[in-house]
Amino acid sequence: MGSTGKIIRKKDLSIWQKSYIPEIVKGLRQTIAEMFKPKFTIQYPEERFKPQPSFRGRPVLVQENEVERCVACGLCSRVCPALAIEVQASETPLEKERYPIKFEINMVRCIFCGFCEEVCPEEAIVMSNEYELVFSSQEEAVFGKDKLLKTTEELKDRLEFLRQNR
Amino acid sequence: MSETKTLPTEYVSHPGEIKSSLGHTVRTDEMIINMGPQHPSTHGVLRLEIVVDGEIIVDVIPHIGYLHRCFEKHAEHMTNYQQVIPYCDRLDYCAAINEEHSYVLAVERMLKIEVPERVEYIRVIMAELQRIASHLIAVGTFGIDAGAFTPFLYAFHDRELILSLFEMTCGARLLYNYFWIGGLSHDLPPQFVDKAKEFCTYFKPRIKEFNDLLTYNEIFVKRTANVGVLPQDVAINFACSGPMLRGSGVNWDLRRDDPYSVYHKIEWEPKIGKGEMGTVGDVWDRHIVRMREMEESVKIIEQALAALPAGNVQAAIPKRIRPDAGEIYARTETPRGELGFYIISDGSGTPYRVKGRAPAFVNLSVLPEISRGGMIADLVLIAGSVDIVLGQVDR
Ligand code: SF4
Ligand code: SF4
Numbered sequence: 001m002g003s004t005g006k007i008i009r010k011k012d013l014s015i016w017q018k019s020y021i022p023e024i025v026k027g028l029r030q031t032i033a034e035m036f037k038p039k040f041t042i043q044y045p046e047e048r049f050k051p052q053p054s055f056r057g058r059p060v061l062v063q064e065n066e067v068e069r070c071v072a073c074g075l076c077s078r079v080c081p082a083l084a085i086e087v088q089a090s091e092t093p094l095e096k097e098r099y100p101i102k103f104e105i106n107m108v109r110c111i112f113c114g115f116c117e118e119v120c121p122e123e124a125i126v127m128s129n130e131y132e133l134v135f136s137s138q139e140e141a142v143f144g145k146d147k148l149l150k151t152t153e154e155l156k157d158r159l160e161f162l163r164q165n166r
Numbered sequence: 167m168s169e170t171k172t173l174p175t176e177y178v179s180h181p182g183e184i185k186s187s188l189g190h191t192v193r194t195d196e197m198i199i200n201m202g203p204q205h206p207s208t209h210g211v212l213r214l215e216i217v218v219d220g221e222i223i224v225d226v227i228p229h230i231g232y233l234h235r236c237f238e239k240h241a242e243h244m245t246n247y248q249q250v251i252p253y254c255d256r257l258d259y260c261a262a263i264n265e266e267h268s269y270v271l272a273v274e275r276m277l278k279i280e281v282p283e284r285v286e287y288i289r290v291i292m293a294e295l296q297r298i299a300s301h302l303i304a305v306g307t308f309g310i311d312a313g314a315f316t317p318f319l320y321a322f323h324d325r326e327l328i329l330s331l332f333e334m335t336c337g338a339r340l341l342y343n344y345f346w347i348g349g350l351s352h353d354l355p356p357q358f359v360d361k362a363k364e365f366c367t368y369f370k371p372r373i374k375e376f377n378d379l380l381t382y383n384e385i386f387v388k389r390t391a392n393v394g395v396l397p398q399d400v401a402i403n404f405a406c407s408g409p410m411l412r413g414s415g416v417n418w419d420l421r422r423d424d425p426y427s428v429y430h431k432i433e434w435e436p437k438i439g440k441g442e443m444g445t446v447g448d449v450w451d452r453h454i455v456r457m458r459e460m461e462e463s464v465k466i467i468e469q470a471l472a473a474l475p476a477g478n479v480q481a482a483i484p485k486r487i488r489p490d491a492g493e494i495y496a497r498t499e500t501p502r503g504e505l506g507f508y509i510i511s512d513g514s515g516t517p518y519r520v521k522g523r524a525p526a527f528v529n530l531s532v533l534p535e536i537s538r539g540g541m542i543a544d545l546v547l548i549a550g551s552v553d554i555v556l557g558q559v560d561r
Binding site: 017020022023026027030031034040051052054055056078079081111112113114115118127165 | 245256316333335341353355379
């Protein structure tokens with residue numbers, strides 16, 4: 001097995017074939033035509049990729065009127081296939097009665113599946129449009145409430161998208 | 167490096183002594199070379215141990231497992247069937263939708279769910295879009311293996327357009343979690359149909375352009391024809407599937423031969439290699455099968471878009487996924503071949519056992535067979551034509 005074909009001798013080729021010029025010209029014509037088409041690439045750190053509202057970036061907690069919507073039911077942490085979420089409930093005098101005293105998402109574990117957003121009864125955890133995640137240590141990758149909370153203003157696009165698609 | 171290795175003599179093409187052109191006996195020595203695991207042409211973390219005699223390959227031993235992520239064990243430890251889907255995505259990250267399709271199909275057959283017509287059509291559209299995206303990577307990187315860089319960039323440009331369609335629909339560009347058991351995570355956005363049609367019209371001339379640029383290029387043909395020939399019987403004996411099998415001239419496509427979804431309502435035909443440029447089953451044949459399959463996929467997408475019925479895509483999603491005790495094997499045709507999931511249920515909410523039959527793994531096993539006796543420079547091409555994704559090989 002392997003190469004079993006006939007051997008091509010240089011002397012059997014015509015001078016045109018030997019020079020490979022027709023093939024090169026054919027290829028170059030294509031390349032030159034392509035040069036005048038609009039550019040498709042983005043110059044990344046300067047220009048940024050703008051995700052559509054449907055984009056699933058890192059999960060964040062929705063903050064409405066200075067408090068999080070979350071009622072610490074723990075459903076998201078149960079449904080998370082990567083076991084990335086940790087919720088600890090506590091009581092609050094507010095109408096919702098319970099709130100998460102600790103809410104942590106380990107961003108190294110998270111696989112951006114979107115199940116947490118899907119399961120939450122309060123629409124309290126949604127996928128934002130942030131896709132740049134850089135850490136220098138494992139500890140840094142555990143996002144607490146301080147990094148997770150985002151106001152409804154900031155998440156307007158996504159919340160609107162969810163309203164239309166549920 | 168020159169440690170000797172005993173091999174069964176029938177595999178050794180040059181048993182250590184060759185005659186020079188002047189009639190002298192030249193003693194040669196076998197040498198072992200490592201290719202990978204970090205090598206651009208192994209398409210991932212694959213290590214090939216190559217035994218060479220001069221430039222001739224005596225044997226190739228693939229070493230796998232660098233990307234093993236315990237998919238099967240993981241699947242047993244989820245809290246429900248649904249949670250396995252994101253992990254299925256990660257088997258073959260170049261064709262995630264097709265992996266989901268297979269798994270979802272298996273669980274749906276277990277639960278005996280009738281999926282709405284609209285869902286089936288959307289699944290076919292998505293699976294075929296993904297097939298084009300995956301074949302674009304395959305032929306693009308194959309071009310690089312053969313020394314052609316430009317087609318790769320073209321392929322990625324077109325793939326990017328498909329990924330934008332996916333992003334618009336389900337929010338992810340690579341690992342979708344889009345097919346759910348009994349339905350889909352989102353319905354198609356209103357502008358999807360138009361955009362997909364636009365893509366189809368744009369893409370058809372692109373295939374021709376791609377063929378002119380790469381497939382029928384004299385240099386490329388000379389480089390790929392008659393290389394890495396996989397004869398029909400060997401392909402069948404090694405249980406190859408997908409373009410590997412069809413490249414060898416076997417007319418076998420699960421979309422037609424074990425119909426699922428709505429493929430039987432759509433007009434299309436599997437493409438097989440015919441040995442136009444050399445021998446049937448050579449590297450060029452496998453390449454042309456992929457190119458022609460993309461054309462077929464465009465045809466399927468166009469028909470499915472035209473026939474897309476209305477309906478609720480989440481109507482059939484079960485509240486509780488708890489199949490009766492039993493077992494099932496469901497298979498689909500992914501860009502790499504037959505992907506099957508064998509699931510055993512013990513009647514609880516989590517699968518008792520999930521076994522994935524990965525086409526890339528099976529196809530890779532034929533690599534030593536088809537590269538023995540070839541030149542070491544051709545090995546890169548042969549490995550490229552198998553189109554492996556290491557995520558799927560190692561699981
Ligand atoms: S984010 Fe939602 S699902 Fe998670 S604990 Fe809070 S309310 Fe429950
Ligand atoms: S997106 Fe998925 S993996 Fe990430 S926190 Fe939510 S449920 Fe867990």
